[in-house]
Amino acid sequence: MNRQAVDAFASGLDSEVRQAIEAGTARVIENRSHTLAEDYSDLDGLRQLAGQVRQHALDHLDRYLPQAERRLRDNGVQVHYAPSADRALEIITGLVRASGTRVVTKSKSMASEELDLARRLADIGVEALETDLGEFVIQLDDDHPSHIVAPIIHKTRRNVADSFAKHGLGDFDDDPEVITRRARRFMRDKFLAAGVTITGANFISAESGRVAIVTNEGNARFGLAGADIHIALAGIEKVIARDRDLPLLLSLLVRSATGQRISSYVELVSGPRSASQPSGPREMHVVFLDSNRSRIVGGQTREILRCIRCGACMNTCPVYRQSSGHAYRGVYPGPVGTVLGPLLKGEDGFGELADLARASTLCGACGDVCPVNIPLPDLIARVRARSHREGTVSGDAGIPSMGGYSLIARHPGLWRLAMRFGRVLNWLPLRQLPLGVSRAWFTSRTLPRWRGGYFRRWLRSRKEGQDA
Amino acid sequence: MLTPDRNPIQGRNVQLMISCLCDAFFDDAAKAAVEILQQAGCQVTVPSDQTCCGQAAYTAGDWETCRQVMRHTAKVFAGPDPVVVASGSCAAALFHEAPIAFEGESDLPVMQDLARRTWELTDFLRNALGVDQWAGSLAARAVIHHGCHTRGTATREAVRTLCAGIQGLEILDVPDADQCCGFGGVFSVSHPYISTEMGRKKVTDVLSVKPDIVISADMSCLMHQQGIAGRLGSEYPIRHIAQVLRDASMGGLE
Numbered sequence: 235m236n237r238q239a240v241d242a243f244a245s246g247l248d249s250e251v252r253q254a255i256e257a258g259t260a261r262v263i264e265n266r267s268h269t270l271a272e273d274y275s276d277l278d279g280l281r282q283l284a285g286q287v288r289q290h291a292l293d294h295l296d297r298y299l300p301q302a303e304r305r306l307r308d309n310g311v312q313v314h315y316a317p318s319a320d321r322a323l324e325i326i327t328g329l330v331r332a333s334g335t336r337v338v339t340k341s342k343s344m345a346s347e348e349l350d351l352a353r354r355l356a357d358i359g360v361e362a363l364e365t366d367l368g369e370f371v372i373q374l375d376d377d378h379p380s381h382i383v384a385p386i387i388h389k390t391r392r393n394v395a396d397s398f399a400k401h402g403l404g405d406f407d408d409d410p411e412v413i414t415r416r417a418r419r420f421m422r423d424k425f426l427a428a429g430v431t432i433t434g435a436n437f438i439s440a441e442s443g444r445v446a447i448v449t450n451e452g453n454a455r456f457g458l459a460g461a462d463i464h465i466a467l468a469g470i471e472k473v474i475a476r477d478r479d480l481p482l483l484l485s486l487l488v489r490s491a492t493g494q495r496i497s498s499y500v501e502l503v504s505g506p507r508s509a510s511q512p513s514g515p516r517e518m519h520v521v522f523l524d525s526n527r528s529r530i531v532g533g534q535t536r537e538i539l540r541c542i543r544c545g546a547c548m549n550t551c552p553v554y555r556q557s558s559g560h561a562y563r564g565v566y567p568g569p570v571g572t573v574l575g576p577l578l579k580g581e582d583g584f585g586e587l588a589d590l591a592r593a594s595t596l597c598g599a600c601g602d603v604c605p606v607n608i609p610l611p612d613l614i615a616r617v618r619a620r621s622h623r624e625g626t627v628s629g630d631a632g633i634p635s636m637g638g639y640s641l642i643a644r645h646p647g648l649w650r651l652a653m654r655f656g657r658v659l660n661w662l663p664l665r666q667l668p669l670g671v672s673r674a675w676f677t678s679r680t681l682p683r684w685r686g687g688y689f690r691r692w693l694r695s696r697k698e699g700q701d702a
Numbered sequence: 703m704l705t706p707d708r709n710p711i712q713g714r715n716v717q718l719m720i721s722c723l724c725d726a727f728f729d730d731a732a733k734a735a736v737e738i739l740q741q742a743g744c745q746v747t748v749p750s751d752q753t754c755c756g757q758a759a760y761t762a763g764d765w766e767t768c769r770q771v772m773r774h775t776a777k778v779f780a781g782p783d784p785v786v787v788a789s790g791s792c793a794a795a796l797f798h799e800a801p802i803a804f805e806g807e808s809d810l811p812v813m814q815d816l817a818r819r820t821w822e823l824t825d826f827l828r829n830a831l832g833v834d835q836w837a838g839s840l841a842a843r844a845v846i847h848h849g850c851h852t853r854g855t856a857t858r859e860a861v862r863t864l865c866a867g868i869q870g871l872e873i874l875d876v877p878d879a880d881q882c883c884g885f886g887g888v889f890s891v892s893h894p895y896i897s898t899e900m901g902r903k904k905v906t907d908v909l910s911v912k913p914d915i916v917i918s919a920d921m922s923c924l925m926h927q928q929g930i931a932g933r934l935g936s937e938y939p940i941r942h943i944a945q946v947l948r949d950a951s952m953g954g955l956e
């Protein structure tokens with residue numbers, strides 16, 4: 235995985251990758267705004283409502299999480315809590331081992347990316363097949379997703395056809411239908427052979443214990459049909475209060491993610507198969523992943539846990555589009571990742587990713603599109619403030635010190651003097667100065683002439699408009 | 703959404719905050735702000751002890767410095783009179799960011815009071831004074847650039863409405879008009895590559911419609927864009943909205 239800071243990574247980005255991302259995000263942005271505008275006259279009102287619905291569940295997670303657990307158990311589901319990603323891995327590998335199966339099918343789950351689950355299962359000799367087409371390609375290429383909804387947004391059709399050919403899935407052919415058919419044929423046997431299927435969970439209702447899973451390819455459903463054991467891995471923040479919240483959240487999630495009105499498949503799983511059902515898993519487990527989430531719940535950046543993983547913030551983010559998801563050195567790219575990335579690392583790891591919060595102009599485009607109204611720019615600023623307060627090295631790299639500014643901006647006499655003497659800038663060879671900040675500006679930009687003091691002189695020369 | 707409920711306006715006294723960039727580089731924009739407020743019937747005070755809104759430190763994450771500078775600003779602009787800011791971004795720093803940076807501080811109420819008195823210039827003209835038509839003429843093909851800090855505020859509509867009333871001023875549509883130009887304060891130097899790429903895209907999009915002038919309520923964005931265009935060897939004539947309104951009142955392009 236990439237280790238470079240965002241700006242350095244972006245400057246080395248392949249132009250084909252950048253074009254692929256530009257085209258991919260532009261398409262979704264267009265579809266998203268089209269559908270939302272057509273369907274809702276008061277989108278901002280809806281986003282606020284959805285934000286409140288999510289925040290309510292989070293603010294009372296101490297009540298809803300145990301309630302969800304009770305309902306799940308009533309439904310015959312076995313519930314596990316994993317304080318850390320490592321613990322979640324232990325639980326899941328334990329279940330898979332005990333089942334005796336050699337093949338596991340997996341549908342898309344960002345939480346499973348936090349665990350690097352497919353690779354870890356491979357380590358114990360279990361083939362964990364990614365069945366989402368995009369994730370399947372990522373797995374073939376031993377790559378990492380660069381987007382939370384469209385994991386291969388950085389690849390072209392040709393790239394995909396190349397890796398299919400390389401991995402013995404037929405001769406080069408970049409017709410999407412051919413690619414899909416080949417993937418389907420390859421996966422079919424695996425679906426039937428798998429003893430365990432692992433899914434994520436988009437929402438878990440505390441009211442009924444229903445687990446909602448959204449896909450476009452039906453792969454989660456096929457997984458459930460073929461396997462004996464279903465393991466759903468979910469962050470603890472996925473709990474919602476009531477079933478009635480689902481229509482609002484699903485409507486906004488899918489429209490924001492792809493511009494569709496509803497995804498091709500929505501599973502509402504209420505437990506393992508009952509005696510009257512002919513097929514389906516006979517055993518179901520829900521693994522709740524904490525991994526520093528419970529620290530975020532009560533903190534100053536708590537709204538980030540509202541996230542329903544629609545990807546709209548990254549599609550619309552000009553920094554993401556210039557740099558690609560891999561620039562964010564983790565599971566969650568784009569604006570949501572600049573906050574969630576460092577926070578999910580916990581106290582000790584925060585500094586490793588704190589610099590991500592610098593990779594934003596705070597332009598606010600992300601906050602404007604977020605379906606659950608997360609104040610992303612404010613949260614990004616809060617992460618910056620924390621990283622400055624804690625003196626994290628990565629978080630402050632490249633940031634000019636505010637010492638001189640602080641002094642001058644608090645002393646108006648000094649300020650006025652600085653305004654006048656700033657005119658020396660007009661005579662200095664600024665582009666050549668050996669200062670990092672100066673070079674960072676002047677390499678690609680000019681500066682207008684310094685005219686400090688002129689306005690104040692003009693003001694003094696007028697009778698009215700004077701300072702009392 | 704961004705803007706707090708503001709105190710209703712009593713009387714015609716206003717305090718003008720010109721912004722540090724107008725202080726240092728764009729003196730004519732500051733003059734124009736004084737002149738149009740006076741033309742709109744305001745009694746304008748320009749406190750000479752004003753320095754900077756503190757946003758640079760806010761975005762840098764140095765909130766201790768940010769609070770010190772904002773405290774100074776609150777002291778300079780004390781009293782009941784509205785604070786009119788010749789920059790959407792500095793206005794947002796005072797009415798949106800200051801209350802965040804002061805959470806848990808004993809003087810939070812002082813900043814909240816300042817927030818309720820703070821207006822961006824055109825928002826003030828349009829929504830506090832009720833100006834819905836700016837009389838004047840200015841023959842120019844213009845692009846309006848909305849600074850990102852005016853998202854969700856009344857400034858965008860105010861700028862458009864005031865410009866729409868000016869005879870001869872043709873407002874051009876620009877592709878991807880809503881996209882940020884990549885300035886972002888410290889971002890421009892901490893992420894120079896991305897900032898420059900975003901700036902080049904913006905400048906190219908704007909120049910593609912061949913405007914005579916690029917108008918904004920924020921000189922910071924325009925300074926960045928002009929700086930990018932300058933290195934590319936392109937002319938990029940920028941105008942603060944106050945200059946446009948003043949020039950229109952005088953009946954022409956200077």
Ligand code: SF4
Binds near residue numbers: 541
């Ligand atoms: S932060 Fe908001 S916009 Fe971004 S992925 Fe999450 S829900 Fe979607």
